Amino acid sequence: MKLEYTKGACSLATRIIINEIGLPCEYESVDLANKKTQNGQNYFNINPKGAVPALTLDNGEVLTENAVIMQYLADSTNAVKLLPPQGDFMRYRVLEWLNYVATELHKGFSPMFNPHMPQDVKDHVIIPMLKAKLSFINIHLENHRYLLGDEFTLPDAYLFVMISWAGYFKFNMNEWEYLSRYYTELQKRKSVQQSLTEEGLSKAAV
Numbered sequence: 295m296k297l298e299y300t301k302g303a304c305s306l307a308t309r310i311i312i313n314e315i316g317l318p319c320e321y322e323s324v325d326l327a328n329k330k331t332q333n334g335q336n337y338f339n340i341n342p343k344g345a346v347p348a349l350t351l352d353n354g355e356v357l358t359e360n361a362v363i364m365q366y367l368a369d370s371t372n373a374v375k376l377l378p379p380q381g382d383f384m385r386y387r388v389l390e391w392l393n394y395v396a397t398e399l400h401k402g403f404s405p406m407f408n409p410h411m412p413q414d415v416k417d418h419v420i421i422p423m424l425k426a427k428l429s430f431i432n433i434h435l436e437n438h439r440y441l442l443g444d445e446f447t448l449p450d451a452y453l454f455v456m457i458s459w460a461g462y463f464k465f466n467m468n469e470w471e472y473l474s475r476y477y478t479e480l481q482k483r484k485s486v487q488q489s490l491t492e493e494g495l496s497k498a499a500v
């Protein structure tokens with residue numbers, strides 16, 4: 295299989311899961327500004343939505359949507375610690391967090407990357423909204439090592455990338471004691487370290 299990715303983008307979460315499971319995978323970087331792959335291909339020919347990640351399976355199917363690719367990877371390899379099986383209610387708790395990170399945080403951060411978004415709107419609307427969501431997670435993490443408790447699961451990989459973006463945009467992580475502790479611990483995780491190294495990110499942004 296092959297993952298289309300962009301350095302430090304949400305596709306880093308997919309890579310962390312690939313490394314967490316230990317799957318062989320090829321990687322091709324995508325220049326999102328020009329929609330060109332590393333090999334000079336028009337990226338729209340791989341993913342007509344133009345966004346990373348896209349995972350090309352060995353049978354030629356191309357799967358998109360970060361949260362769905364992660365579910366596919368866990369289910370197809372029986373990685374039940376990352377995503378419990380159907381019939382186990384914890385599966386829906388994992389998916390509940392995965393959906394929260396995808397829809398509230400990831401898509402909450404997206405306008406921050408838009409150069410046409412006025413700074414005033416970022417400062418007075420987007421950043422306060424993101425901070426409120428990070429504060430909610432911070433409180434949750436006071437009594438949880440990972441989002442779901444003692445086990446690292448799919449949304450932890452995704453949240454790791456979102457916290458690195460908070461650092462990129464110079465959010466003051468000292469505001470969130472438990473989120474900072476969580477982030478520091480995740481940075482030591484083998485799959486995370488491997489993924490950062492593979493993307494040439496010697497250290498995450500915070």
Ligand SMILES: N[C@@H](CCC(=O)N[C@@H](CS)C(=O)NCC(=O)O)C(=O)O
Pocket residue numbers: 300303304305326343344345346347358359360361396404
């Ligand atoms: N709905 C997609 C969105 C992915 C997404 O927003 N990817 C960003 C990078 S983090 C991207 O490729 N943005 C460029 C674009 O959408 O044109 C998913 O959840 O996978």
